[in-house]
Amino acid sequence: DGGITQSPKYLFRKEGQNVTLSCEQNLNHDAMYWYRQDPGQGLRLIYYSQIVNDFQKGDIAEGYSVSREKKESFPLTVTSAQKNPTAFYLCASSSSGRVNTGELFFGEGSRLTVL
Amino acid sequence: GEDVEQSLFLSVREGDSSVINCTYTDSSSTYLYWYKQEPGAGLQLLTYIFSNMDMKQDQRLTVLLNKKDKHLSLRIADTQTGDSAIYFCAETFSGGYNKLIFGAGTRLAVHP
Numbered sequence: 249d250g251g252i253t254q255s256p257k258y259l260f261r262k263e264g265q266n267v268t269l270s271c272e273q274n275l276n277h278d279a280m281y282w283y284r285q286d287p288g289q290g291l292r293l294i295y296y297s298q299i300v301n302d303f304q305k306g307d308i309a310e311g312y313s314v315s316r317e318k319k320e321s322f323p324l325t326v327t328s329a330q331k332n333p334t335a336f337y338l339c340a341s342s343s344s345g346r347v348n349t350g351e352l353f354f355g356e357g358s359r360l361t362v363l
Numbered sequence: 364g365e366d367v368e369q370s371l372f373l374s375v376r377e378g379d380s381s382v383i384n385c386t387y388t389d390s391s392s393t394y395l396y397w398y399k400q401e402p403g404a405g406l407q408l409l410t411y412i413f414s415n416m417d418m419k420q421d422q423r424l425t426v427l428l429n430k431k432d433k434h435l436s437l438r439i440a441d442t443q444t445g446d447s448a449i450y451f452c453a454e455t456f457s458g459g460y461n462k463l464i465f466g467a468g469t470r471l472a473v474h475p
Contacts, residue, residue, distance in 0.1 A: 252405075254405075281462075283465075288371060288467055289467055290367075290451065290465045290466055290467035290468055291406075291451070291465040293462065296462065338405055338406070340405075340406075349394055349411055350393065350394050350396075350455050350463065351396070351408050351411065352406075352408075352463055353408075354398075354405035354406045354407070355405050356403075356404055356405045357403070357404065357405050359403075
């Protein structure tokens with residue numbers, strides 16, 4: 249079945265450590281996104297990538313880094329510079345076809361807790 | 364700038380209709396969306412409406428769009444306990460490729 253897989257689902261980190269969240273899609277989508285979700289604040293865009301080897305900062309990129317070496321993979325690293333990293337992280341992808349409603353397909357999310 | 368606003372909480376009785384409201388700011392949005400999020404899970408697209416439409420109906424779901432007031436609503440008929448979730452309104456971001464701007468989400472609680 250086609251979809252987006254995020255791992256791990258739950259992750260605990262000590263302060264000062266970098267962690268990398270995995271996101272893989274087999275939908276053959278060109279565009280991929282990382283969102284952060286906090287209670288009562290909705291989703292905020294961290295980074296997005298429209299094509300392999302290219303990505304742009306979203307609204308809250310500070311303290312995060314990404315790479316897009318393969319079409320199907322868009323890992324997110326939460327660095328020690330991120331001041332408040334405890335959150336639910338959602339990866340998404342979208343098609344770039346001619347008939348494009350802009351719909352995003354989401355993974356199941358990764359919950360990061362800093363101890 | 365772009366902004367999408369929703370009320371945070373709605374409680375309804377099972378079998379009644381639910382109406383979730385949303386206001387947005389970007390009048391050039393091509394599509395507007397309703398996503399559903401169940402606890403601990405990702406978001407799933409419920410429905411979307413093209414900006415030149417006033418209404419879209421899909422089984423128990425009715426979407427109404429008032430472009431003049433930049434108001435979007437989602438009506439769920441015969442609400443069931445399985446409809447309990449967070450519902451997100453989203454608009455396309457005119458300045459970027461396939462970027463969506465999300466509201467904070469409305470938590471729908473359905474009680475017997």
